[in-house]
Amino acid sequence: MSETKKTIKLRSAEWFGTQDKNGFMYRSWMKNQGIPDHEFRGKPIIGICNTWSELTPCNAHFRQLAEHVKKGILEAGGYPVEFPVFSNGESNLRPTAMLTRNLASMDVEESIRGNPMDAVVLLVGCDKTTPALLMGAASVDLPTIVVTGGPMLNGKLNGKDIGSGTAVWQLHEQVKAGEITMHQFMSAEAGMSRSAGTCNTMGTASTMACMAESLGTSLPHNAAIPAVDARRYVLAHMSGIRIVEMVWEDLRLSKVLKRENFENAIRVNAAIGGSTNAVIHLKAIAGRIGVPLELEDWTKVGKGMPTIVDLMPSGRYLMEEFYYAGGLPGVIRRMGEANLLPHPDALTVNGKTIGENCAEAPIYNDEVIRKIDNPLIADGGICILRGNLAPRGAVLKPSAASPHLMQHRGKAVVFENFDHYKERIIDPDLDVDENSILVMKNCGPKGYPGMAEVGNMGLPPKLLAKGIKDMVRISDARMSGTAYGTVVLHVAPEAMAGGPLGAVKDGDWIELDCANNKLQLEISDEEMKARLAARAAQQEPPKSGYQQLYIDHVLQADEGCDFDFLVGCRGSAVPRHSH
Known part of the structure; x- marks a missing residue:
């Protein structure tokens, strides 16, 4: 020994x-x-x-x-x-x-x-x-x-490789845009996960x-x-x-x-x-x-x-x-x-x-694992945004975003929650164009609850039909790692916790400036305070069981969404039980 x-x-x-x-x-x-x-x-x-x-x-x-x-x-x-x-x-x-x-x-x-x-x-x-x-x-x-x-x-469709998750988002947008039929969409189902x-x-x-x-x-x-x-x-x-x-x-x-x-x-x-x-x-x-x-x-x-x-x-x-x-x-x-x-x-x-x-790991394909001087994206670091809309931060993934939207100013089109989004986004009379910024509230850790992956909101069908592929989207939700787009996520504090996201109204101007890590709602501090005070009077009905425990104890996105009482290492010691 x-x-x-x-x-x-x-x-x-x-x-x-x-x-x-x-x-x-x-x-x-x-x-x-x-x-x-x-x-x-x-x-x-x-x-x-x-x-x-x-x-x-x-x-x-x-x-x-x-x-x-x-x-x-x-x-x-x-x-x-x-x-x-x-x-x-x-x-x-x-x-x-x-x-x-x-x-x-x-x-x-x-x-x-x-x-x-x-x-x-x-x-x-x-x-x-x-x-x-x-x-x-x-x-x-x-x-x-x-x-x-x-x-x-690899997933397979029409003799080509398709990616799980990513293919769903792409094909669904194509159905809504009228580019493929529902039959073609459904035929991809079995081949995606094989x-x-x-x-x-x-x-x-x-x-x-x-x-x-x-x-x-x-x-x-x-x-x-x-x-x-x-x-x-x-x-x-x-x-x-x-x-x-x-x-x-x-x-x-x-x-x-x-x-x-x-x-x-x-x-x-x-x-x-x-x-x-x-x-x-x-x-x-x-x-x-x-x-x-x-x-x-x-x-x-x-x-x-x-x-x-x-x-x-x-x-x-x-x-x-x-x-x-x-x-x-x-x-x-x-x-x-x-x-x-x-x-x-x-x-x-x-x-x-x-x-x-x-140190000596072999690399067999310079197309898949590119050389440093031939990158897919010059700067792929997660972009951390701050401003009066996200005082404790928000995130954006540059490698999934459209370069022309990384610095953008547009009018807000607001959805109070995910159900409101689903109901309103399909309205042919929705006042929205490709320069608008889609804003969804109440989808954060406490708001959903659980901070669901709904941040990559699908675009309005009437814009998809015009060939628009991407828009700036902002929420306190998360996004599936398989999704893509110029999507601002994890806005903290979230709307349900009294965060400034809750104050946004239709028509407000918002500035996104990834180069300067900025996310700003163009209203005065006084107006922000007044709007948030009005929101504070609204009370959510209590949940039951584990969901209420979650809401009561979950930390915000910038803190990792752990429970406040779980942070820290408690070690392996355990009291000895005597039978």
Whole structure:
């Protein structure tokens, strides 16, 4: 036995390592599954936190994935114990999976802390499962490794590749514009999602997989291997081996999730054209592990980083091509060679630095992973906007926006909530033109509640029929990472929390100036105060159950939308239970 192993006291021994009544009972109950006695003697017990669910199609193949993780754990001398947690699937769960991200994180945190495990493997995939599991694990701080389910294969339509999510938005706009028939629209349905896995665009699922890898919480290439590629199962196996080694090295999550790792992730998000949702999720993860991270860091760290991954919705290709081109290690190598990776010496879960992992990463396709001097977008950093309309900030994704709208002044067309938008946008008499700015209120964390992905409002049909493809849109909502357009999101404070967005009226002039990070409603301070005072008198009826808990305790978008009582690392200590 190595010297390191001699000095590590296994946490699971508090349950299984005593020769008394409690040890007897803990072991005896576990033995009803046919576990032999020697498995409890000095072996690390590794939890496999599984978000498998048939209602979360992105994660529906996780039973098989978990088996490969188990093989690696057993090979390395550990013992695997698989357990389920709440699976918040983006595609089916109403009103939005974001509403239950914090709930899932609580499930994860309490499951890890309260059970006899020395380390944990997080099986993640669909949008919110990645941040939820990392948030929960960060609050406990055991050795932790992320294994992602991987993206699905390219969608196919009329002999061409189509991207999941992105194709829906594009085709739906084409139906409304009369460019394609409803029959053509429906024929795309089966071909868009034709294998296991997450969205194959650089949506939130792929973005958060890339964030997990760039944070150093997964093995290299975890983000991009397709779900049905055999190499996905090899990675799961190798992750199982590695997590056992991490126990003996005492390589806990807090030793990996440093400020430097978050700065790397922010810069990587710009390089890949990642989702705006990463802004909220990284803040929440940082809050759990105790790393200071502010909205302004996205400007300070990310600004000036070219987008070099040519992937939908910003570019042309899909996640299959991204993996075959070299995946995230290829991107990080390009960044490192150009001195654009802030902290190449940041530690990762395989015990090496991110620079060491990616220094010799092969790059097979310069069209998909472009060279720094031939970017898709010259500056892909998330644009943070401030002004009297968003005193605590708002975000815009430059790689998904139209350059001619990045500096724009227009009259507001206002929707009080999402239902009002759906009702009003189809009105042929709506007073709107291509220079108008669509404004939607009451869709933030408290307002929806849950801050649904409705910020990329579809354009008025009468403008689509004229060939208009994009307009400035502003809301306190989120946007799917698969969506595109000149869309201002996460306006904070939100309208429901008394934010200035609630004061906007039809016909108000609004100025968007991305170059100067400005979002301004052109009314006087006195007028703003009067309008907000009038709104404050309106009371929303109370919700019931978890939704009311959410409204009462959720933080604003600039703070990561975590619950106020969940921020911070509470550690793995748990009172000993005596039977």
